[in-house]
Amino acid sequence: MHETSSLSAFDAAAIVVVIAAVLSYCNHRFIRLPHVIGLTVMGAGTSVILILIDEFVPGTAISDMVEAFLTRIDFSQTLMQGMLSFLLFAGALHVDLAELRKGWFAVLLLSTLGVLISTIIVGGAFFLLTGAMGIAIPFIWCLVFGALISPTDPVSVLGILKRFAVPPALQATVAGESLFNDGVGVVVFTILLSAAVTGADFSLSEGLRLFALEAGGGILVGLASGYVAFRAMRSVDEYALEVLISLAVVMGGYAFCSNFHLAGPVAMAVAGLLIGNQGVTYAMSDVTRDYVLKFWELIDELLNSVLFLLIGLEIIVIAISPELAILGLAAIPLVLAGRAIAVGGPMILLRPLGLVGEGGYRILVWGGLRGGISIALALALPAGDIRNTLLAATFFVVLFSVLIQGATVGRMVKKIGRGGSDGSAEAAQ
Template sequence: MNAYHLITFVAIGFIIYAIDKRKEYFPVPIILLTLGIALSFIPFYAEAELTKKIIFEWFLPAILFVSAYQFPLKDFKKYFGVFTALATVGMLLTAFLLAGAMAATIGIALSIGFIGTLLIASILTPTDPVSVVNILKKSTDKAQLADIVEGESMFNDGTSVVLFTVVAGIYTNEQNFAILTFFKEFALVAFGGLAIGLVIGYTVSKIIHVTHHEEYQVMVSVVMAYGAFLVAEHFGVSGVLATVAAGLLFSYEIQDLENEEKYRNYLDGFWEVVNPVLLSILFIVMGIEAMDLLKWNHLWAIGVLFLLTLVVRFLVLYGVFQAIPKWRHEFSLKNINLMTWAGIKGTMSIALLLGFKDQYSGEAELIFSLTIGVIILSLVVQSLIIYPLTKWQQHH
């Protein structure tokens, strides 16, 4: 991908996000994806692609840091138990149930082994609230639901990348799956990432008490976001969880500043420019890549897999909330239904898929095709349904 590609993608992103500011519920990811598909028919843009190194070392740290840093700390404290449960037990249950359901249905017809279905499930497990949080907040009187969906996504991104890393390692090395070894490696990568993120977050965030210049605060946040990620990845643990932990700790430290609101406004001014730029490039490139990855003879399997993702997510959410008496009364079937449809596959799934495609040189066309197809279906169908669904549930 060259400079001309980047300038075009950023310009397109600017136009679409500018329209989004004027139109409520404008489906930004869908439009960017569609434009990417259109650009794939132009030879000059068809050659644009992102490598795993660029995605993981340049895109993810910034996207993750923004989510963590801007997440309201009061909601983090209030729903910490919910986030933790959904991002650990809930995420693992979702991945293994989806993999099992896949193996028992389309896996038999298409000859996909369990590790292959688990790899697909690990890519499809992360959720992306970018296109639905604002809709939930504006179309329903339960703002807490949007906060929970957003917080779940932030933590889920971290743990699902750990799951993907472990499963992808098994798949590419063709190792046997051992459940005990899997959980040991999962725990090491997850807790190692959190530990490094907390240490770097605490150490670097102390610098904000030394300097009182807004531009230096931005520099500190950039060092923290990318430093936590790169150091964690260097030691073989989760850079995603390290960045999330550092971002939350940085937000906590800013509370002690005398001019907290002033600093937050300055930081937001920087990161809220960076974030849509990166998201625009990711969604457009996914549209370009989609035409190469998607195989039309797999459409029936993509449809079945998409339905399975919804059913499994509903069952896991229902099971987790029913298991805790306090949550049982707080989360009704209507809330669980909304959370199910709000679990859109987006940014992280795209990053994992494109990263795996760049890294893996084996024959995995079937995995690429099924995964990209479900991501596209999820973005289109769920983004368009969530608004009328919230309105319908309010009147029934």
């Protein structure tokens, strides 16, 4: 325990990267699961093995050491203040802005109205579920759970879309919604958590004002930083410098947003779209384009590996009782139903415009995977029984999402691409 607590930040990072590399190699050579799913499974399996060793070999205290190690990493801070900015920027670089413009209204509705609808429906249903189970959780905290579980994870979604022949228009819609609903979800979560912690009455008008301020400010920061980077890249032809400029946009832009309470995730998605389209097309030579895109693909792959390994290892930190396990399992259909309604509501408005067909609807619902962002938000909750309850429910939903939805959404995409009325023409909408 003492040795664990004395680890430096570099030591902690080194341990995680080494474990991620070893498990990734084993998965690639022997298990051959999709990368995200394989690392989550192997991380969770490692956690279970360590727990069993502690249970049957007294005195080892391995789980305690791993728990202390994971606590030192501070999952929430690591993801929300570090990894998330890189992941969203890297994901946005590969979204086709021309296709995204065609479905901009769908992305706007799904990433704003959809998140709000999901927050309310999941929060209300979770309040009824916990009440029926005799678990006393105030309604505002149930809404906090609805907010943290509503954003879909762009890492999971984009990774799956890359492997299958998803039509460009639908891919841009799914990717765009996933990128922007993170920013919206974080803002809604922050507003609701503040009301829950302070005990102040939640004001819808004040919440909307804060939402508009943070999200709008994030968009402006993303446009400004992306444009400055675009002009700088256009004036030089030196791949190392242009990679450094893109890195400065991510780190500087996100730090600026954090200090001024603006939506950093939204800013990074906007900046990534701008540089990934205008910058790649008009400001980079072929050599620079190759270096910049490969650099960010490597960053994405590295952080992706670390992120889902940590999700699997979090089993050790979460003390899950039988009652919380039942609650977590029951929360899975609640979240799926909330997603179906949250996507279906905006689709009533989108259907006459022909923006999303039935095949697209099914991909949006089942492909709306939850991942590290939801886990990080749950870990950011203040310590106590409510945190433990919400964290356990979140973990079950995320584990189901990654292992079951992530493993089957590819087959759904293939089926929609082949099937008659759900054929590729409709899916492309």
